[in-house]
Amino acid sequence: MRTIEQTTQEVLSLASTHFQVPAGSLAPEDDFFKKLGINSLQALEMLSRLENHFGIELPDYEVQGVSDFRTLASRIQSRL
Amino acid sequence: MLDLAKYPSIGAALKDALDQFADEVCLIESDRDREKDRLTYRDFKERAHPLAKALQDAGFKANHRAAIIMTNQSKWLISAYAIFYCGGVLVPLDYKLTPEEQWQLLKHSGAGVLITEYPIWRQLAALPLRAAATNLQTILVTEAPPNADLSGAKRWEEFRAAGEPSFVPRSRSDVATIVYSSGTGGRPKGCMMTHENYLEQCLALTSLYPFAPGVRYLSILPTNHAIDFMVGFFGPFICGAAVVHLRTLRPEYVREAFPKYKITYVSLVPLVLKNLQKGLQARFDTLPSGKRQVFNFLVGVNKALTKSQPRLALSRRLLKQVHAAFGGELRAIIVGGAFTEPQTLQFFYDLGIPVANGYGLTEAGTAITVNDLKPFRADTVGKPLPGMEVRIVNPDADGIGEVSVRSKTVMSGYLNEPELTAETIVDGWLLTGDLGRFDSAGHLQLFGRKKNMIVTEEGKNIYPEDIEAAFESLPVKEFCVFAANYIWPQRSMVGEQLLLVLHLEAGQSLTGELRRDIVARNHRLLNYKRVHGIVLLNEDFPRTASLKIKRNVLAERLAQQDRATAILEL
Numbered sequence: 001m002r003t004i005e006q007t008t009q010e011v012l013s014l015a016s017t018h019f020q021v022p023a024g025s026l027a028p029e030d031d032f033f034k035k036l037g038i039n040s041l042q043a044l045e046m047l048s049r050l051e052n053h054f055g056i057e058l059p060d061y062e063v064q065g066v067s068d069f070r071t072l073a074s075r076i077q078s079r080l
Numbered sequence: 081m082l083d084l085a086k087y088p089s090i091g092a093a094l095k096d097a098l099d100q101f102a103d104e105v106c107l108i109e110s111d112r113d114r115e116k117d118r119l120t121y122r123d124f125k126e127r128a129h130p131l132a133k134a135l136q137d138a139g140f141k142a143n144h145r146a147a148i149i150m151t152n153q154s155k156w157l158i159s160a161y162a163i164f165y166c167g168g169v170l171v172p173l174d175y176k177l178t179p180e181e182q183w184q185l186l187k188h189s190g191a192g193v194l195i196t197e198y199p200i201w202r203q204l205a206a207l208p209l210r211a212a213a214t215n216l217q218t219i220l221v222t223e224a225p226p227n228a229d230l231s232g233a234k235r236w237e238e239f240r241a242a243g244e245p246s247f248v249p250r251s252r253s254d255v256a257t258i259v260y261s262s263g264t265g266g267r268p269k270g271c272m273m274t275h276e277n278y279l280e281q282c283l284a285l286t287s288l289y290p291f292a293p294g295v296r297y298l299s300i301l302p303t304n305h306a307i308d309f310m311v312g313f314f315g316p317f318i319c320g321a322a323v324v325h326l327r328t329l330r331p332e333y334v335r336e337a338f339p340k341y342k343i344t345y346v347s348l349v350p351l352v353l354k355n356l357q358k359g360l361q362a363r364f365d366t367l368p369s370g371k372r373q374v375f376n377f378l379v380g381v382n383k384a385l386t387k388s389q390p391r392l393a394l395s396r397r398l399l400k401q402v403h404a405a406f407g408g409e410l411r412a413i414i415v416g417g418a419f420t421e422p423q424t425l426q427f428f429y430d431l432g433i434p435v436a437n438g439y440g441l442t443e444a445g446t447a448i449t450v451n452d453l454k455p456f457r458a459d460t461v462g463k464p465l466p467g468m469e470v471r472i473v474n475p476d477a478d479g480i481g482e483v484s485v486r487s488k489t490v491m492s493g494y495l496n497e498p499e500l501t502a503e504t505i506v507d508g509w510l511l512t513g514d515l516g517r518f519d520s521a522g523h524l525q526l527f528g529r530k531k532n533m534i535v536t537e538e539g540k541n542i543y544p545e546d547i548e549a550a551f552e553s554l555p556v557k558e559f560c561v562f563a564a565n566y567i568w569p570q571r572s573m574v575g576e577q578l579l580l581v582l583h584l585e586a587g588q589s590l591t592g593e594l595r596r597d598i599v600a601r602n603h604r605l606l607n608y609k610r611v612h613g614i615v616l617l618n619e620d621f622p623r624t625a626s627l628k629i630k631r632n633v634l635a636e637r638l639a640q641q642d643r644a645t646a647i648l649e650l
Contacts, residue, residue, distance in 0.1 A: 060327070064175070
């Protein structure tokens with residue numbers, strides 16, 4: 001079982017790969033809309049990648065209003 | 081289709097539709113690749129009537145208000161129908177608002193009933209704001225887990241009563257819904273829409289885009305939005321068509337839904353339409369050179385043959401694979417909520433997929449103009465719908481002025497805001513605040529806004545005043561938020577942004593610390609409400625005797641600065 005720290009790091013790593021930003025440039029407290037310059041649709045694409053990576057289903061309502069990596073990671077962690 | 085002219089209310093029309101189309105499929109609900117539910121109109125009635133009876137037993141009467149905060153799903157429509165059946169007033173609220181904003185609107189609307197989903201209720205109940213919504217007595221929650229703490233709410237699934245509910249008739253002039261067009265900060269704008277507004281709008285829209293049994297509408301735009309309420313509920317239901325709901329709106333599941341359910345119509349906001357365009361273009365770009373040449377040739381042939389009007393059957397044969405990806409039965413994509421760039425509209429039309437673009441606002445009863453496709457014009461928002469009188473107020477030398485509308489579809493007013501209503505509807509004409517002109521063929525072209533606001537590509541109306549609370553007590557002398565195009569008019573409807581105008585204290589400078597404070601506050605706002613830049617002004621803001629900022633005067637002063645250099649990146 002992953003720890004929340006591991007989950008958070010994997011979320012950051014996947015986001016940096018998917019949106020082609022330098023690894024290490026993202027921090028847990030970052031707002032992914034602002035930091036990655038993405039819109040709501042691109043955020044949904046990222047969620048699909050994360051679901052595949054972690055092998056979970058993350059209902060849309062779970063991520064409603066979430067905009068930082070730390071909260072996103074905690075929502076994923078609760079479903080692992 | 082029912083003859084809407086003979087009906088006095090939404091409820092009466094829907095009631096007859098459920099009987100007339102009893103055996104037709106009305107709702108399909110899918111979650112990812114799993115179909116969760118499929119209802120006929122008879123099934124729909126069987127689920128709605130026990131709810132209506134339970135509401136009546138709980139004291140819900142004519143003109144009482146009931147709010148719905150739900151994602152798009154069958155229980156949304158079943159609940160709405162039950163409310164109308166009881167003669168109630170529906171208050172559809174946006175599930176994407178923050179819980180604080182939702183409580184504010186629940187309070188403002190005076191709703192006595194709230195119907196919502198468990199995850200939404202969990203967030204609402206976590207805030208100590210319920211006491212302020214003094215009218216709220218009954219809360220129904222759908223899909224709550226077996227052992228969930230409902231915080232005083234009741235389970236929607238168990239809230240039913242035996243026996244037939246009594247149908248409560250309403251007249252055309254009665255208020256049917258209170259729809260919040262925008263504004264959650266200081267001044268919520270609750271548009272009071274009458275039954276007549278909907279009946280007339282439905283008549284006009286279905287004359288251009290007909291629904292019938294067998295037609296399947298994919299409901300993606302939130303149902304609380306005026307467009308989906310009309311074309312994803314009332315319109316299809318009074319024609320016996322089916323509505324498809326997806327519980328997961330990831331792009332891949334939306335794409336799969338088109339061929340899976342042979343979708344006939346879908347409504348999208350410009351952002352999603354542009355994303356579709358991007359995805360299709362990327363696929364076309366990867367075609368091998370030979371295939372690409374053939375494809376481009378076929379697109380050229382399609383363009384030539386559809387110049388005067390769409391020819392769907394022909395386009396489907398010519399560009400078979402493209403149309404197959406959309407299920408092969410798509411008649412039109414309805415786009416709304418915000419301005420769509422002409423090149424995006426043209427892209428789809430050239431592929432033989434008409435995009436029904438138009439122009440409207442909640443206050444006008446959804447659509448004012450729609451492109452009638454005879455011929456297709458990507459550079460305009462179409463001609464006024466039947467029954468709409470549209471005129472340009474105070475046109476300048478180029479014929480551009482404020483668009484105003486008179487029609488049976490215009491709202492009766494803003495809830496609890498007689499002054500705002502009187503400023504917005506003058507001598508029966510709704511002043512839209514948008515700037516436009518008619519071309520020689522009678523098509524409306526838009527050129528920006530007269531009012532200080534923006535509309536995002538996701539279809540969100542944002543008023544600067546509503547987000548200023550996020551910057552309250554910012555350590556500066558004074559501040560104000562503006563739409564950039566209000567200060568520097570662009571004659572354009574794209575690329576709208578909000579700006580934070582700062583008047584610093586004497587000797588103060590825009591330090592890194594101040595910037596970080598602004599960025600942190602900005603991030604607490606939903607992403608589409610954020611400011612994109614800072615403008616500095618080294619003078620006192622003009623104010624009224626009651627110390628309110630004179631925004632128009634301030635905008636004139638700011639306009640003296642050069643836009644390119646005045647806006648500092650955040």
